[in-house]
Amino acid sequence: MEYKSTDIKKIIEAILEQKKDKGGVKSLYFVGCGGSLGALYPAKTFMERECAGIKSAWINSNEFVHSMPKDFGENSIICLACHKGNTPETIRAAALGKEAGAAVIILTWLQESEIIQYGDYIVRYDFGEGKDIAGEKTICGLLVAAELLNQTEGYENYDKFLQGIGMIDRIVKNACKHVEKRALVFAENHKDDKVIYTMASGAGYGAAYMESICIFMEMQWINSNSIHSGEYFHGPFEITDANIPFVIQISEGSTRALDERALKFLKTYAKRIEILDAKDLGLSTIDSSVVDYFNHSLFNNIYPVYNQALAIVREHPLTTRRYMWKVEY
Numbered sequence: 001m002e003y004k005s006t007d008i009k010k011i012i013e014a015i016l017e018q019k020k021d022k023g024g025v026k027s028l029y030f031v032g033c034g035g036s037l038g039a040l041y042p043a044k045t046f047m048e049r050e051c052a053g054i055k056s057a058w059i060n061s062n063e064f065v066h067s068m069p070k071d072f073g074e075n076s077i078i079c080l081a082c083h084k085g086n087t088p089e090t091i092r093a094a095a096l097g098k099e100a101g102a103a104v105i106i107l108t109w110l111q112e113s114e115i116i117q118y119g120d121y122i123v124r125y126d127f128g129e130g131k132d133i134a135g136e137k138t139i140c141g142l143l144v145a146a147e148l149l150n151q152t153e154g155y156e157n158y159d160k161f162l163q164g165i166g167m168i169d170r171i172v173k174n175a176c177k178h179v180e181k182r183a184l185v186f187a188e189n190h191k192d193d194k195v196i197y198t199m200a201s202g203a204g205y206g207a208a209y210m211e212s213i214c215i216f217m218e219m220q221w222i223n224s225n226s227i228h229s230g231e232y233f234h235g236p237f238e239i240t241d242a243n244i245p246f247v248i249q250i251s252e253g254s255t256r257a258l259d260e261r262a263l264k265f266l267k268t269y270a271k272r273i274e275i276l277d278a279k280d281l282g283l284s285t286i287d288s289s290v291v292d293y294f295n296h297s298l299f300n301n302i303y304p305v306y307n308q309a310l311a312i313v314r315e316h317p318l319t320t321r322r323y324m325w326k327v328e329y
């Protein structure tokens with residue numbers, strides 16, 4: 001049976017019921033590769049900050065296969081993301097989940113794929129032109145976390161969190177329009193750059209990570225690194241000068257102070273700074289108790305406006321690869 005994001009509440013109810021006489025759910029693992037792993041980053045930060053009694057971790061699929069957490073087993077949930085369901089490392093991690101007796105939730109896009117056979121619950125997320133941001137894999141991952149918390153320890157901001165989900169699609173779509181012109185200017189100004197850094201903190205860091213590894217490096221062959229705004233002052237800031245370009249996410253919520261500190265430094269010593277401010281982009285309308293977790297959906301969905309523009313100006317289509325899916329690796 002195939003599920004949607006709106007079924008995640010029922011999925012968690014079913015898992016808790018099934019595990020109730022076996023000691024319940026003690027751990028939740030988020031597993032995937034590349035962009036699929038990055039998309040689960042907000043769920044990781046949610047569990048770390050909001051949940052006191054359930055262990056959680058965010059692990060690359062191959063690392064999970066080779067270095068599995070000791071407690072992983074029938075008291076665990078493994079939530080994997082795999083877009084087309086054919087990434088070997090993620091398939092292997094799902095198979096190990098099934099073998100271990102964990103509840104296996106697979107977030108995916110294609111209806112039929114190799115990974116499906118290993119999932120107890122196959123959640124098909126929204127993707128592509130006109131998608132509902134509230135149904136994307138990032139929100140699915142967050143819902144797995146929020147439902148698990150709410151149905152076990154309780155989550156005091158659960159209603160506000162659901163309200164946020166109801167608001168995110170419109171916020172993102174307005175923000176995309178808002179950055180259209182800026183994105184064209186950015187593309188023109190950065191078309192010859194050999195390196196572009198991203199910077200971010202908090203739950204939105206996953207979006208910066210994805211932009212660095214999946215877009216600048218994978219799809220545009222531009223050197224990059226996603227610098228954590230708090231970590232910037234502990235090494236990376238030494239490369240700052242007037243010529244080095246940065247894209248900095250100024251998040252809404254608890255880690256905004258970290259981003260603002262980094263921006264202040266950039267404004268003093270750098271010249272080429274693209275500022276993506278969640279406040280200017282409309283995220284502040286979401287309640288402050290839950291807004292942190294929506295930064296990723298906002299930033300990760302405005303980047304494509306920039307990416308399309310950059311790919312056109314650079315005459316380097318986003319589909320171009322040298323190695324991925326072409327050679328053995």
Ligand SMILES: N[C@@H]1[C@@H](O)[C@H](O)[C@@H](COP(=O)(O)O)O[C@@H]1O
Binds near residue numbers: 035081082090214218
């Ligand atoms: N940019 C990502 C890659 O980082 C990832 O390796 C690949 C496989 O992902 P998935 O397992 O979700 O199909 O997909 C995308 O292209």
